[in-house]
Amino acid sequence: MKLFDVYPLNDITITKAQGSYVWDENGAQYLDMYGGHAVISIGHTHPHWVKRIEDQLHKIAFYSNSVHIPIQKELAEKLGKISGKEDYQLFLVNSGAEANENALKLASFHTGRKKIVAFEKAFHGRTSLAVAATDNPKIVAPVNETDNVDFLPFNDEAALKTYFQKNGTSVAAVIIEGIQGVGGINVATESFLQLIRSLCDEYGAVYIADSVQCGYGRSGKFFSHDYAGVNADIYTMAKGMGNGFPVGGILIAPHIKAKHGILGTTFGGNHLACAAALAVLEVIEEEKLIDVAKQRGQYLFNRLKAIDGIQNIRGRGMMIGFDVPEEIKDLRKKLFNDHFIFTGEAKPNVIRLLPAMNISRKQVDEFLDTLKEAIAEMKAAKEVEA
Ligand code: PMP
Secondary structure (H helix, E strand, O other), X not given: OOOOOOOOOOOOOEEEEEEOEEEXXXXXXXXXXXXXXXXXXXXXXXXXXHHHHHHHHHHOOOOOOOOOXXXXXXXXXXXXXXXXXXXXXXXXXXOHHHHHHHXXXXXXXXXXXXEEEEEOOOOOOOOHHHHHOOOOHHXXXXXXXXXXXXXXXXXXXXXXXXXXXXXXXXXXXXXXXXXXOOOOOEEOOHHHHHHHHHHHHHHOOEEEXXXXXXXXXXXXXXXXXXXXXXXXXXXXXXXXXXXXXXXXXXXXXXXXXXXXXXXXXXXXXXXXXXXHHHHHHHHHHHOOHHXXXXXXXXHHHHHHHOOOOOEEEEEEOOEEEEEOOHHXXXXXXXXXXXXXXXXXXXXXXXXXXXXXXXXXXXXXXXXXXXXXXXXXXXXXXXXXXX
């Protein structure tokens, strides 16, 4: 049997990983500059994460949500403490799409309304509601098409106000990534997030902070929305939450109620997933990784700014993007040949950096030095051509 085709591959087979390094089947070493797509938060195969999962595996791996599962409570407590959202409730799922699917459904249960506001270039997942709120026609099947989602321009306060004045009382939810990931690393302005908060309050809509990619400390704060000093009604999480173990969750503010509806899942919150998620939080705490992501991200950002030949550097913490000008459009390919791995992009001229939060300073320097050399070489080759 053959594998079903998914998105374009990096032409490499990775068989071993540790920290921010991965190795292919021939033992060649690569630096993972996108953390397996923002999933690796505390480094590949972190010893504490391995041990936590291993210990749990010997006790119990899974039992359904039809019984008490104390490790879920342990996770909720720790998550509340580190995120500062102690009064929220935690609902555990298996992926980012499932988190957003449930968040949108819950918002609709809560408000009794149908309209969802999403933003241009947003990515929220590949299941029915999540994909309907995703601005990418290639992944929306005819069955997912709905009139219930309206896309507005990102960071456009006037457009959002006008929309709410007209339609505010039918809006169930506004869903927004604090920093758009797949869309190319676009940071929501603080005033835009504050406006969403105040319009949702005024019109009784639910503010959903999709923190699947930009959450769990990656931005240099636990949630990137924290930069704007706002509390969302629902936060969705996955990716970095398990550091490679599939686990997702939604944090629900105390006033949000499912009313007549029920949420559920078979595998969500299984013992192994909770052990993985707890291990991640313990390492974040022990190694102060949110501060590390902020400071090292700032260092990376500043050094990128000093490199001639790349444009529009943007992002926060360990979530940084930049544009590659036409004259060196093969930069990503060249860097891959130099053994740095990035995520595949819809737009080939964008490079997204999403390494583990604890990528070392030395590894960051290794990337930056190679980047600088690669640009210089490519430019020199162009001059020779000309
Ligand atoms: N939300 C965001 C912001 C994402 O980046 C992604 C995945 N790229 C998802 C949701 C969907 O997550 P998953 O692939 O785990 O379903």
